[in-house]
Amino acid sequence: MNPAATFSLSWSATRRLLLACVLMGVAAMAQAQTIRYDATTRVFRIDTDAMSYAFGVNESDQLQTLYWGARLATSDALPAAHTNEGNVSFDPPASTSLQEYAGWGGSMYVEPDLKLRYADGNRDLVLHYVSHQIKGDTLDVHLRDIRQPLDVTLHYVVDPATGIIGRSALIENHTKQALTIDSVAAASWNLPAAEDYSLRYLTGRWAGEWQLQTRAITPGNTVLESRRGSTGHENNPWFAIERGGDWAEDHGDVWFGALAWSGSWRITVEQGVLHQVRVTGGFNPFDFAWPLAPGESVSTPVFYAGYTSGGIGEASRLLHRFELAQIVPQHPKPRLRPVLYNSWEATNFAVDQAGQEHLAELAASIGVERFVMDDGWFGARNDDHAGLGDWVVNPKKFPHGLKPLIDKVHALKMDFGLWVEPEMVNPDSDLYRAHPDWVLNFPGRPRSEGRNQLVLNLARQDVRDHVFKVLDDLLSHNDIAFLKWDYNRNWSEPGWPQVAPDQQQKVYVDYVRNLYGILAELRKRHPNVEIESCSGGGGRVDLGILGHTDEVWPSDNTDPFDRLSIQDGFSYAYAPAVMMAWVTDSPNWVNDRSTSLDYRFLSSMQGSLGIGANLLHWSPQDFAAAKKYVAEYKAIRTSVQQGKLYRLLSPRDNSPHAATESVSRDGAQAVLFAFLHASQMKYPYPRVRLQGLDPDARYRWRSLHGAPVAGTLVEASGAYWMNHGIDLALKGDYQAAAIVFDRVGGKR
Ligand code: GLA
Numbered sequence: 001m002n003p004a005a006t007f008s009l010s011w012s013a014t015r016r017l018l019l020a021c022v023l024m025g026v027a028a029m030a031q032a033q034t035i036r037y038d039a040t041t042r043v044f045r046i047d048t049d050a051m052s053y054a055f056g057v058n059e060s061d062q063l064q065t066l067y068w069g070a071r072l073a074t075s076d077a078l079p080a081a082h083t084n085e086g087n088v089s090f091d092p093p094a095s096t097s098l099q100e101y102a103g104w105g106g107s108m109y110v111e112p113d114l115k116l117r118y119a120d121g122n123r124d125l126v127l128h129y130v131s132h133q134i135k136g137d138t139l140d141v142h143l144r145d146i147r148q149p150l151d152v153t154l155h156y157v158v159d160p161a162t163g164i165i166g167r168s169a170l171i172e173n174h175t176k177q178a179l180t181i182d183s184v185a186a187a188s189w190n191l192p193a194a195e196d197y198s199l200r201y202l203t204g205r206w207a208g209e210w211q212l213q214t215r216a217i218t219p220g221n222t223v224l225e226s227r228r229g230s231t232g233h234e235n236n237p238w239f240a241i242e243r244g245g246d247w248a249e250d251h252g253d254v255w256f257g258a259l260a261w262s263g264s265w266r267i268t269v270e271q272g273v274l275h276q277v278r279v280t281g282g283f284n285p286f287d288f289a290w291p292l293a294p295g296e297s298v299s300t301p302v303f304y305a306g307y308t309s310g311g312i313g314e315a316s317r318l319l320h321r322f323e324l325a326q327i328v329p330q331h332p333k334p335r336l337r338p339v340l341y342n343s344w345e346a347t348n349f350a351v352d353q354a355g356q357e358h359l360a361e362l363a364a365s366i367g368v369e370r371f372v373m374d375d376g377w378f379g380a381r382n383d384d385h386a387g388l389g390d391w392v393v394n395p396k397k398f399p400h401g402l403k404p405l406i407d408k409v410h411a412l413k414m415d416f417g418l419w420v421e422p423e424m425v426n427p428d429s430d431l432y433r434a435h436p437d438w439v440l441n442f443p444g445r446p447r448s449e450g451r452n453q454l455v456l457n458l459a460r461q462d463v464r465d466h467v468f469k470v471l472d473d474l475l476s477h478n479d480i481a482f483l484k485w486d487y488n489r490n491w492s493e494p495g496w497p498q499v500a501p502d503q504q505q506k507v508y509v510d511y512v513r514n515l516y517g518i519l520a521e522l523r524k525r526h527p528n529v530e531i532e533s534c535s536g537g538g539g540r541v542d543l544g545i546l547g548h549t550d551e552v553w554p555s556d557n558t559d560p561f562d563r564l565s566i567q568d569g570f571s572y573a574y575a576p577a578v579m580m581a582w583v584t585d586s587p588n589w590v591n592d593r594s595t596s597l598d599y600r601f602l603s604s605m606q607g608s609l610g611i612g613a614n615l616l617h618w619s620p621q622d623f624a625a626a627k628k629y630v631a632e633y634k635a636i637r638t639s640v641q642q643g644k645l646y647r648l649l650s651p652r653d654n655s656p657h658a659a660t661e662s663v664s665r666d667g668a669q670a671v672l673f674a675f676l677h678a679s680q681m682k683y684p685y686p687r688v689r690l691q692g693l694d695p696d697a698r699y700r701w702r703s704l705h706g707a708p709v710a711g712t713l714v715e716a717s718g719a720y721w722m723n724h725g726i727d728l729a730l731k732g733d734y735q736a737a738a739i740v741f742d743r744v745g746g747k748r
Helices: 003-007 011-032 311-327 353-365 403-411 430-434 461-477 501-525 560-573 597-604 620-642 718-724
Strands: 035-038 043-047 051-057 063-070 114-118 127-135 138-145 150-159 164-173 179-191 197-203 211-216 220-226 238-243 254-260 265-271 277-283 290-292 297-299 302-308 340-342 370-373 415-420 482-485 530-533 580-583 608-611 644-649 657-663 669-678 697-705 715-717 733-747
Touching (some): 035 127, 051 302, 063 179, 063 302, 150 311, 164 179, 179 254, 179 302, 197 220, 197 560, 238 277, 254 265, 254 277, 254 311, 277 302, 290 297, 290 501, 302 311, 311 560, 340 353, 353 620, 403 415, 461 501, 501 530, 560 580, 560 644, 560 657, 560 669, 580 597, 597 608, 597 620, 597 669, 597 697, 620 669, 620 697, 697 718
Parallel strands (some): 340 370, 415 482, 580 608
Antiparallel strands (some): 043 051, 051 063, 114 179, 127 138, 150 164, 164 302, 179 277, 179 290, 197 238, 220 265, 254 302, 265 277, 657 669, 669 733
């Protein structure tokens, strides 16, 4: 072909070409658009690379979920929403149609999202579509009751990278009457009707958090909740639902979600009469009542959810990525977690300047980057009976204040962190003696103590201001880089007698909003300060608190074997970067179990490494080993904390093995941790097949501890390690290995 011919197009051909280019551009833009509305069918569509979500306005003007699952083609025009015809008179359309956000009114028998009562006794609410706005990756849909100007705005925010959608609701009373909200959810997630769903969720208790539960979803409701005033150890506001029930790590349809709320919460998983599954989550309606005067409004927390066809392993990885990119305070690029030392298990309350300085010297000698002094440094705090609330440095323990210790820690090239528990008070404290009315209480009733302490009512403005000032002063007058923010009991007698009776139950929300407000303002005024959320271990871990804190303490249980299943459970919902894991003493205080220092280090290196042992008891060999592990951890922590986690062998169900693999985001490094709890019947350790490597790249392994069996290839393709796998020479009880695979130049 004559090259000149390409330039000799007629004017009409040129116009056709230009038009084609424009149309292609428009098509490309449409392709890239995450949220679309089709005015003809009245269908909303949210599309990300791997997921589509759709709902429409049906002929009754109600919002109805149409689809949630694997990505559909952009050209697939979804038909308009039509109410389900129901099932004779007993199951009418309002209950059998998948309402996107249902008011309790009309013939509604499924879990409503919003239930209210007006001052005149009217309790009927039927929400109809009014209008919407799409702005970038957000969508607001306005609904209004069919008779009253009671307005609901549903807010959707989409993360295109993970397909995770955040949903919340704003309720506005534009009527002339006062009303009370009895229950309000952030959102309901409707799954396609099917009979073979199963549910996973996390339960626990103090020192036994993060236990993964699995149950078939059958007709009826499963309620996950906390009535405790905070997130709680007992249930965590996370769920995953799988179709088929085999829960493979690497394939299968999984819908998952997490509620961003640190107060009393509820998630209800309901299978309706036609096998529709609905997951409704928000404030716990138990003991809840929110008055809305004319002109007032209330907003809900955000309920996040996503879908993947890549199995529960991919669901976790999507959540991990989302948390680091969208939720944690330093998102989208959080700093790596430093290796820290914490004094708690070494000294308990017996802290003083000389003792802490000595520990700091020892910690620095193994490469620790952050030294944290735990409980006991303030007021008359020599045990858990007194002093909480009096945030003044104890003059006997620290005659010159905290400065000499902090200076020493800095001279040792570490930053300094401090334990606080700002929401609590011991009755034996100056604060309580001055302000006995500051705690949650019902007048004239007992004040139940937990760990000898009461809960300050943070919903009160004066209490909120006091707590903020105490912390602001502490951070302004001391060079503190980190707060371990503890919270060591749940609520009792949640009275707020200073406000009108109809306002008192707002305490469940106002308390948490003020907590978030304090954390946000402190971070703003002290931008270099990082915060850990702790609540007697893992009692306050959720996407709400993670919006304000950089890491969490998953459990007070530091036994490295128990930790394997605690960490495994944690990993279903939360990123390894936020999971603090300390190396502590052996035998462990929890269960007297003895384990080697190697085992303890490898167990803790699966998350953000910390040391919590009494270093005064360590031998020179222990220091040498610890120094080596800390240095090695620093070389792999980007992969561990911010990479992709693959759960290879599960420690659950009394399995004698556990293994995880962390692959760096660029695929250049993979770290394999493998644990053997007890050798049995001379069986070899199961062959471990890696995941997430580049099949065409070559990887060479090196050992941090333990080794593959003799004769193992030193270097091979990603395909080899993933398909053939690696055999580890692990034998005995409580043994562990860590093998690092580094990508080497060239393809296979
Ligand atoms: C809680 C925490 C511990 C420690 C103590 C201090 O139990 O979970 O790590 O900080 O309080 O009293």
